[in-house]
Amino acid sequence: MERVKNFLELNKEEAASVSQLTIHPHRVGSQCSFYEDFALRGIRVDRVESGFVSCSFKVPPRLTDKNGNLATGAVANLVDEVGGAVVHVEGLPMNVSVDMTISFLGTAKLNDELEITSKVLGQRGSYSGTSVLVRNKVTGELIAEGRHSLFGKQASKL
Known part of the structure; x- marks a missing residue:
């Protein structure tokens, strides 16, 4: 302790x-x-389609651990934010994360360029499920794979 x-x-x-x-x-x-x-700061949205978001991100010094790797908490934050962005509806409050599962499969170093993609797995009522992949943009190495469940208000049908 x-x-x-x-x-x-x-x-x-x-x-x-x-x-x-x-x-x-x-x-x-x-x-x-x-x-x-x-x-x-530094995340760049490259492509947005219905149920799909693709972003780029260069690993900054402020988000690295003592070994110079992208901190696991920063990866979790990226999964949370990009996973939530793919189901966000303008004019409604942001969805709330209910559950996240992240598999850390590799590491990213300072100044590595990452590609983060998110897609909607499904929606039922106020619940949504997304999948988020974090890859090294140059090597294609999969850094992390996340599954993200969210809850939020639905648009009125009136």
Whole structure:
């Protein structure tokens, strides 16, 4: 337990950097939140079709672990965001993630270009299921495969 505590503890330089951050609350219709800016800055949407989204993403230093690999939490975030984007309906609130399963099959290094694709597996009532693949754009290596279940309001039929 002590090892984990020491690992998570910030050193003086890190603590000073964190104390200088200004984090404003997110309001619908305003600029992006700190979280969205930090995690999603740099993602580029390449193609959108009905039930399909394709994006590109270059691995930035802020999302790598101590070994220089894309952090697993960052991969989970990409699966969550791109999986949710494929079922999002403009004008309705964002869907809420109910369940995610991610298989980590490879690693991505700093500055690797990734291709992230998501497709709808099915929808029943307010529930949706998506599949998300994260690949190295140059080598084609599969970095992660995610399955994502979401719940959200449906468009009115009136």
